[in-house]
Amino acid sequence: MRPTSLVAVLLLPLAVTGQAQTFDSAAQAYERLSARLRKERREYGEARAAITASAAYRAARERGDRAAVLRMLNTVPRPDELSMCRRAIEVAARFGGDDAVRLLGWAAVHAKNKELTVEVVDRVEAEHMSSPALTALLERADVIARHLGMERGPGFLQRVVDESPHDIVRAWALYWQSIAIKRRDPQAAEKLRQRAATFADGHWLADKIRAKQFKAERLQVGMVAPDIEGADADGVAFKLSDYRGKVVVLDFWGFW
Amino acid sequence: MIPHERSLVERLKDQPFALIGVNSDDDLDYYRQQAKENGVTWRSFWNGVRGTGGPISSKWGVTGWPTIYVLDHEGVIRFTGVRGAKMDAAVDGLLAEMEEDQ
Structure with a gap:
């Protein structure tokens, strides 16, 4: 790599954050960044979807032209999750508190990147082990542990189990521990569960x-279905039993 | 599957019948937008931001999509996993049964 391109690579994250909006609070940053993503x-x-529905795309598929198919698909830029997550981590450092933990958790789930995930976990271990807001991060600890790898993932979960003062946070860590060893040691996994x-x-x-x-x-044929209470797409609360x-x-x- | 369910709802719109969904899209705006575009008129519980890992499907132990339960007018589970023509037959049968009861 020539020196100039190296400089360009190093400056790129700065340029991205330089353009980004500033935030008044970690909560606001969380709302805006997650909405943007x-x-x-x-x-x-x-x-x-527009490309895959086009005649040109279908023709390329039909004649088995993989290169053309990929070229067409690659014209759509992917969402830049990495720089949004990097931004979230910076903002979290600036504000601190439980909202910052929420931002860190969001970044760790969406970064899908080892370096950033390690950075989040370093921050959490240094400053946030007793935060109740770790619940959101631990809910997705499967994703996080996967990106942390064997050298950090299991240790992080164990630290949460040992140190968090919040039952639900510890519960999630125990749950993912049990999933991780399910195949190897079903009995120990069941105990953790x-x-x-x-x-x-x-x-x-x-x-x-x-x-x-x-x-x-509760869910066998012949049984009265358990009730479901929830809300519809407009946020209006209703129950399954309303339809008795x-x-x-x-x-x-789902559409997916 | 959506076209089939749309036509079932349309065909039975004057009957004592309801299709109730548990929508498991993780993005509520996307669900709303797609529902509009695809003529999805039936009501669904939204399973939340965790999508397929959300609270309702987690409690019910749903691991495959779609998962179908057919309930009679007393709320009793009568069929599970019926799709397409089998779903229609199950519903028609229960509607007939309900009429006989009255």
């Missing part, structure tokens, strides 16, 4: 852990 991902999906369920009492993680039992005991008196098809679905 959602928007960019939607636009990316739409732009790719049960411990996780105890710590998760009253939280949906406890439901998730007990799902198999729930299915066997009608035949109901309950359909777990």
Whole structure:
């Protein structure tokens, strides 16, 4: 690499952050950055869908021209998750507090990058081990541990189990520990799962852990369906039992 | 599957029938936008920002999509996993049964 291009590479993150908006608080940064990423991902999906629906693309597929297919798809720029996550980590350092932990967690989940994930975990271990906001980060500790690798992932989960004062945070760490060893040592995994369920009492993680039992005991043909309480796309609360008196098809679905 | 369900809802719009979804898209705006474009008129619980890992599907132990339960008018689970023509037959049967009861 020539010196000039090296300088360009080094300056690139600065240029990106230089252009970025400034934030008044970590909470605001979280709202804006996550909304921006959602928007960019939607636009990316739409732009790719437009290409795959085009006649030129279909023709290239039909004649098996992989190079042309890739060239067309590559004209759509991917959302720049990495620089958004880098920005989130900087803002988190500036503000501190539980909102900053939320930002760090968001960055660790979306970065999908070892270096940034390690940076987040370093910060968490140094400053935030007793934050209740670690829940959001630990919920996705499967993703985080994967990017941390064997040298950091298991140690981080264990530290959370040992040091967090919050039951739900410890519950998530125990849960992912159990998933990680499930194949190797099913008995030890089951013990961890049960411990996780105890710590998760009253939280949906406890439901998730007990799902198999729930299915066997409550979801068989001939049983009255358990009620579901939630909200629709407009945020209006409703219940499955509101539809008693009608035949109901309950359909777990999505567009993806 | 969406076109099939759309036509089921349309065909039974005057019957004591409801299709209730648990939408598992992680982005609420995307779900709204797609629902509009695809003529999805039925009501769904939104499973939250964790998408397929959200609270409702986690509690129900859903591991495949779509997952279908068909309930009779008393809320009893009568069929699971029925798709396409089988779904229609299950629903029609339960509607007929309901009429006989009355």
